[in-house]
Amino acid sequence: GENVEQHPSTLSVQEGDSAVIKCTYSDSASNYFPWYKQELGKGPQLIIDIRSNVGEKKDQRIAVTLNKTAKHFSLHITETQPEDSAVYFCAASRTHGQNFVFGPGTRLSVLP
């Protein structure tokens, strides 16, 4: 089955700097990769996703890149702000599969 690894487990950056979180997956049939942000005491919120027919996707300060050959994808946050502090999860799924397999999460702290 699919296995998703995520690094780093914790990340601290200064406000205004960039943050990068990386995930690798094992199932070459996976072709949908969402990213979720979870704030304390809340459920995960979808922030961006990418499908395998696209190499990069951007939404304001957030971007995701995908390398299908190497089976890894990354979340990039530019100009970080204190409100970006949260736990971020990546996931992988087959287009017509039922299961999302999640990475273990990255705790991002943006220091003012």
Added chain:
Amino acid sequence: DAGITQSPRHKVTETGTPVTLRCHQTENHRYMYWYRQDPGHGLRLIHYSYGVKDTDKGEVSDGYSVSRSKTEDFLLTLESATSSQTSVYFCAISETTSGGAKTQYFGPGTRLLVL
């Protein structure tokens, strides 16, 4: 939280007692999921449903059962709670997108403590 409510939001129970958690959606989405979240494990799928009365097991289904008698409600039951089932439980819903992948949206979670 995408029209998803979970009840109760917090529960403390004793080992051996039955517990039922409820997920209710107002989005009329076909698919519903139950996950548990534990430190270091991310989110792990317990059971999911692809329609009324249609359910299947996920990665960590032992000790859990589910039922879906209406589109809007998905119940998770712990027949006899154990301390290892202390966790935060999240419900999610999804509908097939035009691209075929099923984007999932999560509820606010239920924190369960089994003493």
